Structure formats: C-alpha cells, structure tokens
Amino acid sequence: MTIKRIIVGELETNCYILRMGKDTIIIDPGDExxxxxxxxxxxxxxxxxxxxxxxxxxxxxxxxxxYYKVKVNDFSKVEGLKVIKTKGHTNDSLTFxxxxxxxxxxxxxxxxxxxxxxxxxxxxxxxxxxxxxxINSYNDDIKLYPGHxxxxxxxxxxxxxxxxxNYLENDW
Ligand SMILES: [Zn+2]
Numbered sequence: 001m002t003i004k005r006i007i008v009g010e011l012e013t014n015c016y017i018l019r020m021g022k023d024t025i026i027i028d029p030g031d032e033x034x035x036x037x038x039x040x041x042x043x044x045x046x047x048x049x050x051x052x053x054x055x056x057x058x059x060x061x062x063x064x065x066x067y068y069k070v071k072v073n074d075f076s077k078v079e080g081l082k083v084i085k086t087k088g089h090t091n092d093s094l095t096f097x098x099x100x101x102x103x104x105x106x107x108x109x110x111x112x113x114x115x116x117x118x119x120x121x122x123x124x125x126x127x128x129x130x131x132x133x134x135i136n137s138y139n140d141d142i143k144l145y146p147g148h149x150x151x152x153x154x155x156x157x158x159x160x161x162x163x164x165x166n167y168l169e170n171d172w
Contacts, residue, residue, distance in 0.1 A: 001101050003145065004039055008032040011056040014147055016105060019043060025078055027051070027096065027105050028147060029060040036060060037067065047074035051107025051147060052093040054120075086135065088128025089116030095135070097142075104154070105145045110135070112144075112152040113160055129168060132161045 004017040009031030016027040017039050024043030028051055029036050045068040050058055065072060073094075075083055084095040086109040093116070096105040108116035109131060118125040140155025 001098070003103070005145070006032065006035055006039060008035070009056055009059055012148060013056045014145065014149075015060075016145060017043075020079065023079075025049060026064065028057040028107065029064050030056045031059040033060040033063050033067075036064065040068075045070055046077040048072050049075075049078070049096055049105070050094075051096070051105060051109075052090045054090065054108065057107065057147060084134070086131040087124065088118055088131045089123055090120065091122040091124070091127070093131075097138075102139070102141055103143045103145060104138075106135075107147040109146075110144055110152075110157055110161075111146045111148060112150050113157070115157075115161060115164075125168070129165055132165055136162065136165075 002019045006015045008015045013028060013030035015029050015036060018025040022044045024040055024045045026045060027049045029048060047070050048061060048064055050072055075081055080098050080100050082097040082099060084097055086093050086095045089108045093107055093109050095109055118128045136158055138154060142154040144152050144154055
C-alpha cells in the first residue's frame, strides 16, 4: 500500500489517497477536487471513506462520488479494512484501521499530541474518553494518520491521553 497525503481547504485537512495495486481509496476529500483527481490518475477508485461528516472533510465528496461512480463508506470494497467507532469529536466519527499495515486513519479523533475537540454539535467528552480507552487497547506500533497535521505513533499518543483520562476521571 502507498499513502499520499494532500492538504486541502482552509482548515488544512489531510486528504489521503491509498493505492493497493490499481485499487485506489480516497479518504476525507475536504476540497481540491482537481488536485485529487490528478493524484488518483488512472487508479480504480473503489470507494471514498469519510471519517466524519464535518464540512472540512467532505467538501469535494459529492463531486468525486459522481465522477468515480462509487458509494461513500462502502467498506466491503476495501480489502483488509477494520472500521472502529470512535465517537467523541462527533457521534459519527470512525477510525479506519488496516491491521496488516499497522496504520489507522483517525480523522479528528486523534492528532499528534492532541485529540479532537468535543464541544461541537454531537460532540461528547464522555464518549471521547470511552473511545480513548478503546484505542488504548491497540498496539503501540500502529502509525496514526490524523485529519489534520503530521502522522504520529499510537504508543506516543497513549502517553499523552492516558494522563488526560486519569485527570478527568478523578475530577468527576
Ligand atoms: Zn471535525
């Protein structure tokens, strides 16, 4: 698998183009339709994956769905994909996990040294804690590709968010 990151739109959202042979998956096309099409080239787009439906992650979605004639979040089209529900930032937040490659595309759930805000519509800090606990059970050597900013390692982020969980739980 190869992973290409394109930074799109005003909020500098990470759009990822995954290639597995000819098969191509687009994750979070927030903007820049033409640039995404150019990067996909002659690749055979199987589906477009959306981590959550905030505007900065879906700006180019409708146009690309029509162009490639595919469905959104058509998980059965993606070999080796495990979908993990990671609510908190929004109640539709998903993490796309590829166990063989040891990578996760986590949208606005986790960032490098941070995680998603929970004060927007459908956000929930208690759901965020549940999701952090869930992701804490996965291996440290998984590489995270977040919705904004640089990739990071899950093991490194655990150091950060376990403190936060302890802090909040003791506070309550
Ligand atoms: Zn978001």
